[in-house]
Amino acid sequence: MVQPLLEWQAGRVTAIRPETRQTKSFTFALPKWMAHRPGQHYDVRLTAPDGYQTQRSYSIASPPERSGEIELTVERIPDGEVSPYLHDVLMRGDELEVRGPIGGYFVWDVRLGGPLLLVGGGSGVVPLMAMLRHRAAQHSTLPARILYSSRTAEDLIYRDELDGMAATDRTFEPFYTFTRQTPAGWTGYRRRIDAAMLAEVMRPFDSRARVYVCGPTLLVEVVANALVQMEVPIERIRTERFGPTGS
């Protein structure tokens, strides 16, 4: 496959939407937009007046069906260098240098088939959301489930949209688990994702599922090891991790 040259381009911020207390979604209009594959990311580069530069990578939340623009959902890291700038300083109309799309393994589109099992922790849900939005835009009925772990219900990103998808699509089902605090009357999962929970969510799919796991290292390790135990072929287990060991 011939790779296109990835050039920096100035993306104009056309929308900023708060998602949760810690996360916001930023829409950038791109002069040289290129269709991405759900799961890919963009690099962002900031430049100070004296020429100092720094870069970070952020997952694309939008589906490739939204042409001409990309949406990045970014968690604000309190002691971070770039995410506080994006959250606190960047405004609609500003320009920001980006390049992408990047990454060719942690990707899924309807041509790859299903059933699709997505497992996310915290802001690890972002690339998974691009896959689900793409699936919905394609009116795909490939069975899909997401198991999404977050500290509290308030920290769930895209909850209304996920529930909305499930309400209109019987082939999709979201499962949430809360690790710190559960809402009143909550009857669902209330612990870190473990092998037993994974087996329950995966049951109708058995080992045929294509599985994408994104989140903190510990979550990804637990889930990926459990999937191997459940005899899911390793080439169907794709992972994306962030955070230090043991986080």
Added chain:
Amino acid sequence: MAGLISRGFLGRRRPAEVENRLPPGQYLVTDFPVLSAGPTPHTPLEKWSFTIEGLVRSPVTWSWQEFQKLPTQTYTVDISCVTKWTKLDTKWLAVSVDTLLEAVQVDPAGRYVMAYSDGGYTTNLPLEEMVNGQAFVAYQFDDKPLEPVHGGPARLVVPHLYFWKSAKWIRGLRVIERNQPGFWESLGYHIHGDPWKEERYSGD
């Protein structure tokens, strides 16, 4: 387009002695992030082996026990991941690739190496960048056995290239004639991967 000024961005500055060790676009970390494309392999040591094959007079394979008897060195090196983090002064106990190559006779036609790992990962390197102390196979990090998430029992470390070249869970080196893309190099990442030239992606 080199550097559209980001309104209101000043950046986090480090002391010059640190700043000078960060390749372009990189930021400093003090923890040790984990990145991998799939599940972590857990090969038992009694089933582990390390092989040098391909364009060599006769291939060599070491068992874990034999590998432990090879002379080691301690390396303290800076490492840079294409995902933008750089970690300074990482300390490894390792066998130099020079030591491993002494056990075989490399065919003069062999100019590249494909490193291969448990789980099917591969990455390509020029042979001339593997020798003269530039690359090593490490099995201890910070005086402790290398953890599986960081590539244990043993990983390749090639500190002058982006860290995806430092194959985790390494099981061998195949000497080849022509440069061929490995796993990430086939998926849009740079065929060489020098952080100081910012060779991140294909075409950089």
